[in-house]
């Protein structure tokens with residue numbers, strides 16, 4: 176069942192070459208942070224290129240509930256009139272974050288050091304996901320959290336009256352947890368320190384610095400040590416959101432596996448904490464080049480050019496790369512099925528607590544489509560059939576997970592027989608233009624029952 180209405184069964188039919196220019200939407204992580212930091216600044220932040228996917232719209236609605244004036248000016252241009260650090264009002268309704276872990280975890284952090292109470296809920300997927308990883312450190316600031324068993328939503332956070340700053344070493348490599356602690360630290364007096372052994376996406380740190388917070392990052396033997404000075408006055412910004420590398424992954428990977436393809440994906444954010452997939456694909460022998468490399472709004476950006484790559488080989492993906500491509504393993508496994516030999520992915524147990532258990536969802540769907548998959552708690556491997564060798568022909572379950580849905584549609588584009596989904600509706604959470612964009616390149620995705 177889809178989160179926001181009835182299920183949308185879809186089918187991807189094997190297609191001819193994909194070609195053209197794929198303009199993917201704005202970065203999801205940066206879009207969420209633009210709205211939240213805009214609400215914590217004093218005055219008007221303007222945002223262009225905002226991703227208008229359901230997850231980000233849920234963050235926008237939540238920021239309004241906490242008192243910010245959030246205006247949609249059309250065409251991806253938005254403005255946020257913020258109340259300043261510590262200025263959140265108490266919402267009079269439950270905050271529904273839909274499918275979005277980023278929304279709920281970052282917003283819990285942003286409100287937890289203010290003397291207000293808020294209750295959060297989500298869809299069936301989000302209400303299964305672990306929240307203790309965020310509420311544990313928030314309680315150390317002085318907040319209280321009461322949720323369902325296993326630290327799950329729905330959950331009420333009673334913000335700290337007298338927050339104390341924190342020194343916190345992240346027990347999991349999670350940018351969402353890191354960001355929740357930093358956003359909570361904004362309204363605590365003194366210095367909040369976060370230590371991460373494995374670097375995760377650093378958009379929050381970069382953007383906090385851009386908004387005028389005092390934040391220092393040191394790379395040491397223990398990892399990255401991030402020190403934030405609390406209670407700054409954040410200055411409103413003009414933000415240009417780069418295009419999302421996690422969304423770019425789908426047309427890029429489709430072009431690599433559909434014979435004869437040649438696709439340009441312009442303006443993609445290539446922050447090193449996000450670009451692990453592209454390095455992996457190149458190691459596998461993908462014909463993937465970076466053109467016109469530049470810097471936009473403090474983030475490295477390039478145009479990606481992907482061409483059909485019949486000679487890709489399976490590799491061992493290094494576990495230390497996992498954080499920089501954590502959302503890309505589902506689509507990587509589709510490329511792996513079209514490469515020669517075995518691809519092994521280790522150090523990926525976080526995949527089990529995403530919008531779905533992504534190892535299980537992909538393993539079942541790939542097996543149903545004729546691909547051998549082996550798995551353990553924190554690793555999995557995919558046996559490649561080489562270019563054009565994937566049988567396909569099965570229907571798979573999306574499990575309220577947008578990336579599972581898009582990955583299997585890409586599988587179907589290059590398989591011998593069509594691949595169907597029980598529900599493509601979740602794609603709207605992160606990439607509402609996916610079907611139109613892929614159709615423009617030459618893909619054939621149809622609604623089942625049309």
Ligand code: S3P
Pocket residue numbers: 203204205277348349350351352354375376501502525
């Ligand atoms: C995100 C961080 C990642 C990622 C998610 C977005 C973010 O989650 O999977 O899609 O914007 O901070 P974790 O940090 O929990 O790995």
